[in-house]
Amino acid sequence: MTTNTKRLRTFLSQMSRLVEEADGNEHVLLERGKTYLEALVAHDDWLPEEWAAANPDRYQQHLLYCDPQDRFCVVSFVWGPGQQTPIHNHTTWGLVGMLRGAEISEAYEMQDGKPVAGETERLDPGQVVMVSPDVGDIHKVWNACDDRVSISIHVYGGDIGAIERNVFPPEGGMKSFISGYSNSVMPNIWGTQA
Amino acid sequence: MTTNTKRLRTFLSQMSRLVEEADGNEHVLLERGKTYLEALVAHDDWLPEEWAAANPDRYQQHLLYCDPQDRFCVVSFVWGPGQQTPIHNHTTWGLVGMLRGAEISEAYEMQDGKPVAGETERLDPGQVVMVSPDVGDIHKVWNACDDRVSISIHVYGGDIGAIERNVFPPEGGMKSFISGYSNSVMPNIWGTQA
Ligand SMILES: [Fe+3]
Ligand SMILES: [Fe+3]
Numbered sequence: 001m002t003t004n005t006k007r008l009r010t011f012l013s014q015m016s017r018l019v020e021e022a023d024g025n026e027h028v029l030l031e032r033g034k035t036y037l038e039a040l041v042a043h044d045d046w047l048p049e050e051w052a053a054a055n056p057d058r059y060q061q062h063l064l065y066c067d068p069q070d071r072f073c074v075v076s077f078v079w080g081p082g083q084q085t086p087i088h089n090h091t092t093w094g095l096v097g098m099l100r101g102a103e104i105s106e107a108y109e110m111q112d113g114k115p116v117a118g119e120t121e122r123l124d125p126g127q128v129v130m131v132s133p134d135v136g137d138i139h140k141v142w143n144a145c146d147d148r149v150s151i152s153i154h155v156y157g158g159d160i161g162a163i164e165r166n167v168f169p170p171e172g173g174m175k176s177f178i179s180g181y182s183n184s185v186m187p188n189i190w191g192t193q194a
Numbered sequence: 195m196t197t198n199t200k201r202l203r204t205f206l207s208q209m210s211r212l213v214e215e216a217d218g219n220e221h222v223l224l225e226r227g228k229t230y231l232e233a234l235v236a237h238d239d240w241l242p243e244e245w246a247a248a249n250p251d252r253y254q255q256h257l258l259y260c261d262p263q264d265r266f267c268v269v270s271f272v273w274g275p276g277q278q279t280p281i282h283n284h285t286t287w288g289l290v291g292m293l294r295g296a297e298i299s300e301a302y303e304m305q306d307g308k309p310v311a312g313e314t315e316r317l318d319p320g321q322v323v324m325v326s327p328d329v330g331d332i333h334k335v336w337n338a339c340d341d342r343v344s345i346s347i348h349v350y351g352g353d354i355g356a357i358e359r360n361v362f363p364p365e366g367g368m369k370s371f372i373s374g375y376s377n378s379v380m381p382n383i384w385g386t387q388a
């Protein structure tokens with residue numbers, strides 16, 4: 001498979017302009033960002049294999065790009081069969097676009113200090129959904145395919161791997177966590193790359 | 195040696211703001227960029243070793259960062275003993291800051307289709323010089339140390355590894371070239387990195 005990294009460069013250029021022009025307006029960021037991310041995940045021919053690598057022990061969060069002013073980052077989530085997140089929040093706006101396979105997101109609300117499950121939503125290739133403290137920020141996500149790797153592309157309004165946020169144990173309460181990233185190196189997609 | 199990548203993140207944040215605010219004004223870019231680059235190369239404790247790797251066959255150009263809108267990039271030039279560039283131009287503004295060792299830059303002017311050598315300038319750690327089509331764009335550069343690796347940090351007004359520019363053979367004429375970059379992977383300096 002050809003790795004058409006031009007698609008990612010185009011997306012990063014669009015997002016870079018967007019965070020400058022939107023000036024923190026979350027509605028503008030989510031609406032315009034969604035159209036850009038839909039175009040990116042409409043084709044599965046651009047993600048270098050280093051960023052598509054699964055790990056049998058846990059789902060992977062590979063950083064693809066972080067804005068130096070921390071206004072957005074792009075991360076590939078790579079799910080092995082059976083892998084899932086804890087119940088967690090983000091504390092910033094986010095967009096999730098399905099690239100390969102499928103995932104299921106289950107929304108949660110806190111009631112009397114305990115997370116209570118709401119709707120589930122299945123995301124198939126090409127689809128994009130939003131998260132944010134306004135539109136619903138607590139969820140749990142898992143690979144919808146029990147026989148293959150699934151990959152979704154996430155965009156957040158900050159350096160998500162450095163943000164202090166929370167997980168919500170089923171028995172109640174919450175714990176702070178900082179996710180970091182799974183990857184210590186990133187492909188160089190600049191210069192004379194395709 | 196501790197790798198204090200925070201210095202590079204701070205520099206990228208400053209440059210990212212600068213290219214937004216300068217709106218293409220080369221004087222502003224060079225003057226403010228110079229103060230930021232001087233602060234970056236004032237300490238030699240932040241360059242991850244992947245970006246400091248020399249190659250016995252030729253000098254290395256490791257991309258550290260490229261702006262998605264192609265308004266600036268940051269490159270580490272790593273010189274082995276005896277290594278030098280051809281006579282070349284850049285076609286865009288640039289800043290060169292010496293991090294480790296020393297280098298010598300020899301300015302050239304084209305006269306009757308041939309490159310004629312002018313002044314030479316030695317760059318020592320902490321020093322920053324400018325290049326641009328306005329202030330002088332043709333030069334040849336080499337490692338000033340014949341017994342050790344030298345490293346300079348370059349900032350250019352574009353994705354320099356993708357820009358079509360020129361080399362000038364001593365016998366006259368010019369050839370177009372695109373330099374690319376030496377590195378296929380880049381360290382991830384985001385998330386919970388120091
Ligand atoms: Fe999430
Ligand atoms: Fe040069």
Ligand SMILES: [Mg+2]
Nearest residue numbers: 009264353356
């Ligand atoms: Mg480019």
